[in-house]
Amino acid sequence: MSHDNSTKAIAYAFAANFGIAISKSAAAVWTGSGSLLAEAIHSFADCGNQVLLFVGMKRASRQATAKHPMGFGRESYIWSMMVAITLFSIGGLFSIYEGWLRFGEHHVVENTGIALLVLLVAVVLEALSLKGAMGAVQKEMAGRSLWQWFTETHSSELMVVVGEDLAALLGLVIAFVMLGLTMLTGNAVYDAIGSILIGILLVVVALLVGREVHSLLLGEADFTIRDAVTDYLVTQPSVVNVLNVWAVNHGDQVMLVIKAELRPDLKVSDAVIAINSMEVQIKKMHGRVKWVFFEIDNSD
CATH class of the missing domain: 1.20.1510.10 (Cation efflux protein transmembrane domain)
Incomplete structure (x- = not known):
């Protein structure tokens, strides 16, 4: 648009x-x-x-x-x-x-x-x-x-x-x-x-x-998308803590980088499914988001 x-x-x-x-x-x-x-x-x-x-x-x-x-x-x-x-x-x-x-x-x-x-x-x-x-x-x-x-x-x-x-x-x-x-x-x-x-x-x-x-x-950040994605992530049951979110403008598209702590009891396969589901939903919510890089980390 x-x-x-x-x-x-x-x-x-x-x-x-x-x-x-x-x-x-x-x-x-x-x-x-x-x-x-x-x-x-x-x-x-x-x-x-x-x-x-x-x-x-x-x-x-x-x-x-x-x-x-x-x-x-x-x-x-x-x-x-x-x-x-x-x-x-x-x-x-x-x-x-x-x-x-x-x-x-x-x-x-x-x-x-x-x-x-x-x-x-x-x-x-x-x-x-x-x-x-x-x-x-x-x-x-x-x-x-x-x-x-x-x-x-x-x-x-x-x-x-x-x-x-x-x-x-x-x-x-x-x-x-x-x-x-x-x-x-x-x-x-x-x-x-x-x-x-x-x-x-x-x-x-x-x-x-x-x-x-x-x-x-x-590489200017898009704060609107960053804040909206952060608000979405904190509501997800698999996410314990959102550590960092970058939303960087790349022309008419956005590169999204997420670092979050997931529930420790999740199996690797379940974590992958949860991450993929969140990425799909984020792209539906924000049409400009082209790339999502999701990194699992902890707050220690």
């Missing part, structure tokens, strides 16, 4: 960003606006990012091999990290650089009315893209706030799309305000400031996304 949600969100985002990028580019050339140019670069970077996310999802779905027995699920995290780097460099740093250059040179922003109209259209398209992404997010939030979901989700592609869409909407607001000030005052410095602010915004979003994807790459 998560894979389908991410695919739809990426498709919405790509379609919206491509149309926005073309309109912003034309308006930037026509008006000479640095803020619009920064926004156009941002939109083209987003289009490239969505292609990277699609590639990552395709490669992550490959079947396991002898060399990679757990499959390639985490590869989606690698491509999401590439997106964060692209957003930071091409989107953020270039926009800051472009705005800084415009401080040192005299430039005129023309046809600001047309530029503002383009930005309003872009806001509508970007809002539609964000609506599509948030529809997918709602299915995963499970009562959590958007920030909690962002820091806990295993869906790196969906996290990136939501981050990009939010940054794009805020960037459009900044560009609209700064172009409006430029039109009212005739001072193009506001336009340069707009480009820098958009760049800073993109850098911040890229750092936040990069931090979360980095955590997933290292």
Whole structure:
């Protein structure tokens, strides 16, 4: 389900960003606006990012091999990290650089009315893209706030799309305000400031996304599944004590490691039957659990 949600969100985002990028580019050339140019670069970077996310999802779905027995699920995290780097460099740093250059040179922003109209259209398209992404997010939030979901989700592609869409909407607001000030005052410095602010915004979003994807790459725990499995195990008659439970995200799947103390009077054959039964039930309860490694131990 998560894979389908991410695919739809990426498709919405790509379609919206491509149309926005073309309109912003034309308006930037026509008006000479640095803020619009920064926004156009941002939109083209987003289009490239969505292609990277699609590639990552395709490669992550490959079947396991002898060399990679757990499959390639985490590869989606690698491509999401590439997106964060692209957003930071091409989107953020270039926009800051472009705005800084415009401080040192005299430039005129023309046809600001047309530029503002383009930005309003872009806001509508970007809002539609964000609506599509948030529809997918709602299915995963499970009562959590958007920030909690962002820091806990295993869906790196969906996290990136939501981050990009939010940054794009805020960037459009900044560009609209700064172009409006430029039109009212005739001072193009506001336009340069707009480009820098958009760049800073993109850098911040890229750092936040990069931090979360980095955590997933290292092997982030799924506390919801861990706690639910622990609660299930303590109710089982064959389990004396639950010593440890790890639930580690591996792309769209989870690797579960259990260390528990079983009743000492159980025969080996009975212990095997009990463990197999618990593993089957756990996988029924949690569809994302792909692997269960159960180790018998004692608390001594």
